[in-house]
Amino acid sequence: MKKLLTGNEAIARGAWEAGVVVCTAYPGTPSTEITENAAKYPEMYAEWSPNEKVALEVGIGASMAGGRALVAMKHVGVNVAADPLFTVAYTGVNGGLVLVSADDPGMHSSQNEQDNRHFGRAAKIPVIEPSDSQEAKDFVKLAFQLSEEFDTPVMLRITTRVAHSQSLVSLEERQEIGLKPYEKNPSKYVMMPANARRRHVLVEDRLAKLKAYAETSPLNRIEWRDTKIGVITNGVTYQYVKEVLKNASILKLGMTFPLPENLIREFAQKVDKLYVIEELEPFIEDQVKAWGIQALGKDIFPVIGELLPEVIAEKMATETDGNSPTEAKKQIEAAPGATQEIPVRPPVLCPGCPHRGLFYVLNKLKVTVAGDIGCYTLGSLPPLSAMDSTICMGASIGNAMGMEKARGKEFARKLVAVIGDSTFIHSGITGLINTVYNKATTTTIILDNRTTGMTGHQDNPATGLTLKGEPIQEVDLVLLAKAVGVQRVAVIDPFDLKETEQVIKEELAAEEPSVIIAKRKCALIEKNKDTTPYFVLEDACIGCMRCMKLGCPCIIKEGNKVRINPTQCVGCELCAKVCTSGAIQKGEQSNG
Amino acid sequence: MAENMNVLIVGVGGQGTILASRVLSGVIQKIGLDVKVSEIHGMAQRGGSVVTQVRYGKEVASPIIPKGQADIILAFEKLEALRWLPYLKEEGSILINDQRLDPMPVIMGTAQYPADALDIIRSRCRKVIVIDALKIALEAGNPKTVNVVLLGLLAKYLDIEKEIWLDVLKETVPAKFLEVNIKAFEAGFASTA
Known part of the structure; x- marks a missing residue:
């Protein structure tokens, strides 16, 4: 039976079919649905861990105990999990261990576009890259076999287009493989120097064996067509190449670390001109060139953004003549493009979002805001414009503290850190301990919306529910x-604007660390609310535009007054609260 | 079918484009063709510009439609129709919901919503169909069925039996909303001559 699955659904299915017993993750686009789907199979334990490091540590524990474990995270999550990763690479596994790294070329929902194949090479573990959902499922199963056969964790690297594209997948049954025996083996699992030195030798030995395996692995294959052009490619880019360069011969690498040197040499010798077409970094290309093989790659293709089919067509049209990319390029040029500037449509905080109240006040108080990762990062956009920095999960508190230490206590009187509930538990708590321990006076605002919002409402340790x-x-x-030593802790409702402003002012003035918990449920999960929309009494509106400072997508400027879009308004009342002329009223009114 | 079909569904986060693509891909599976669907989740969904790409035929490789190769664009909003125009084939059709949703830069007054969006599109495309899906949905009984009205419109322009669409719709929407959704689909299907 074939079923249309996203790459993420297929990975969860593959784990189930492979007899996996433990799945762990911290949510992060584009990886989130892997574990959400894994949780639907009763045979597998699945959890949201507080962060990626813990997720991997739990996965390693499951593996040591003899069970197969799948650990999933977005690319930047691997940065967090890098510490256990580099050492489990030494210990190896008992039950198979597969780490899914979901990279985000084009940064659809990320703060950078790092290429995590580098992690595989740096940790000396195999990297496997599927190009569609069927391969995603098949490669997961193969990855578990490789993991156990070579005694190594395996990285399954996907990208947004593989994670979120749907294609047809043949389903198979679960293979109940049971647990491997658990045996105490300190020389393998206790990585003190004497043991680690011995393990490093085994790691190098394993790498040589993996390299030999890569030469004949079914993961790597050549598709011979015309030999004028040969392309080495990987992941979803393979699908683009196949379509844009219909006549080219292709060496499709399903395993991109370690690379099959002989296979690549053989392929290179038989084609007239060799190209390496890969998204983001010249990972394959650098190695190919280091072997002295002539090839074109990043000489013509960008390292930035997605390597979409149209980009390949455009670049290859000048490289070839009268070939399929030339046709594709013609089609691009013939398309009825728009010539004028089209206003961008950036994402916005939703109507009724609890963060809006807080950012409105922060903007009003003109404070410096060290921000963090989540929906609330959108508070940096105009008109709220109430965020000065966003680096990574949990960075806000440390960033604010560093600002204070560099610029002094006076600066801290106009400085806050803003962090979500899930992000705070992920890695904000250590930053908060630091503010107390090292005598900062930072005000930390925890935006507690009772969920992990941006990734689609996952539970976390502060919501009271598990993944299951x-x-x-x-x-x-x-x-x-x-408990960590903050004496001043306040809980506020961010929609009570007066209280919010007053409490923030008080805590900013206090010369000691303080925490403000702005608690209100995410508008998308709050069910018990009155959603009667508000409207503007035209005669009463004085056109002060104060409500426009809320950045609410429902409030539209019309002439020198405003109007509210009743189909979008969810009745949060915030605009009525900032209106000083009583022009915003609850209820239905035809907009005249 | 000689070539693969490429359908681009565009709109604004929250408009219900995902249901439309789910039904379409279900229909393709029923007629036994290969299909690939690509969507972007995450940040863009918060009221941003969203796009779903559906490709089907004998064998589909790329899940992404290259520029200039969409046979049909189904646009839930006018500005989004204009934005994705470069993806339309020279001889392709564009089906547009006559709805305007102002993006934040327009709301803020830092950018202008092109008031003549439809005229621009008409002057550059051979086949442009515009309907007021909200009005049709209201007439069908529920303003929330705008996406199903548009699905009905799309069905009219794809060469697949209507019965198959209705079968998939029955499998996709909850039973208690089925009747109003079928009415909306039929109204969308019948909305153009």
């Missing part, structure tokens, strides 16, 4: 802040 929906004792953020 079981109720648990939630983390008490107030007690947690107090």
Whole structure:
């Protein structure tokens, strides 16, 4: 039976079919749905871990104990998990261990576009790259075999287009492989120097064996067509190349580390001109060139952004003559393009978003805001414009503290760190401990919207539910802040603008660290609310445009007054609260 | 079918483009063709510009439609129709919902919404169909079925039996909303001559 699955669904299915017993992850686009789908199979334990490092550590534990484990994260999550990763590369596995790294070329939903194949090479573990959903499922299963056969964790590297594209997949049944015996083996699993030195020798030996395996692996294959042009490619780019360069011979690499030197040499010798077409970094290309093989790659293709079919067509049209890319280029040129500037449509905080109230106040107070990763990063966009920095998960608190240490306590009187509930638990808590320990006076605002919003509403240790929906004792953020030594902890409703402003002012003035928890449920999950829309009494509106400072997508400027779009408005009342002339009223009114 | 068909569904996050692509891909599976669908999740969904690409035929490689190769663009909003125009084939059709949703730069007054968006599109494309899907959805009984009205419109321009569409719609939408959705689909299907 064939089923239309996203790459992420296919990976979860592959893990299930491979007899995996433990799946762990921290949510992050484009990886989130892997573990959401894994949780639907009752045979597999699945969890949201507090962060990627913990997720990998749990996965390693499951593997040591003899079970197969799948650990999934977005590319930047691997940075967080890098510490255990580089050492589990030494210990190897008992039950198979597969780490899914979901990279995001083009940064559809990310803060950078790092190419995580580099991690595979740096950690000396195999990197496998599927090009569609069928391969995603098949490669996961093969990855578990390789992991156990070569005693190594395996990285399955996907990109957004593989993760989120759907294609047809043949389904198979689950293979119940059971647990491998657990045996105490400190020389393998206790990585103190004497043991680690011995393991490093085995790592190098393993790498040589993997290299030999790559030469004949079914993961790498040549598709011979015309030999004038030969292309080495990988991942979804293979699909683009196949379509744009219909006559070219292709060496498709399903395993991009370690690379098959002999296979590549053989392919290079038989084609007139060799190209390496890969998205982001010249990872394959650099190695090919280091072997002294002539090839064209990043000489013509960009290292930035997605390597879309039209980009390949455009670049290859000048390289070839009368070939399929030339046709594709003609089609691009013939398309009815728009010539004028089209206004961009950036994402915005949703109507009714609880973050809007807080950012409105922060903007009003003109404070410096060290920001973090989540929906609330959108608070940096105009008109709220209330965020000065966003680096990585959990960075806000450390960033704010560094600003204070560099510029002094006076600067801290106009400085806050803003961080979401899930992000705070992910890696903000250590930053908060640091503010207390090293005597900073930072004000930290935790935006507690009772969910992990941006990635599509996942539970976390502060929401009271697990991934499988079981109720648990939630983390008490107030007690947690107090326990690490913060004396001043306040809980506010960010839609109570007066209270919000007053509390922030007080905490900024205090010369000691403080925590403000801005608690209000995400508008998309709040079910018990009155959604009657608001409208503007035209005669009462004085055109002060104060409500426009909220950046609400429902409020539209019309002439020198405003109007509210009733189909989008969810009745959050925030605009009525900032209106000083009583022109914004609750209820239906035909917009005249 | 000699060549693969490429359908681009564009709109604004929250407009319900995903249901439309889910039904379309279900229909393709029923007629036994290869199909690939590509969507972007995450940040863009928060009221940003969204796009779903559906490709089908005997064998589909890339899940992405290259510029200039969409046979049909189904646009849930006018500005988005204009934005994705470069993806339309020279002889392709563009089906547009006559709805305007202002993006934040327009709301803020830092950019202008091209008031003549439809005229621009008409002057550059051979086949342009515009309907007021919200009005049709209201007439069909529920303003939330705008996406199904548009799906009905799309069905009219794809060479696949209507019965198959209705079968998939029945499998996709919850039973209690089925009747209003079928009405909306039929109204969309019948909305142009």
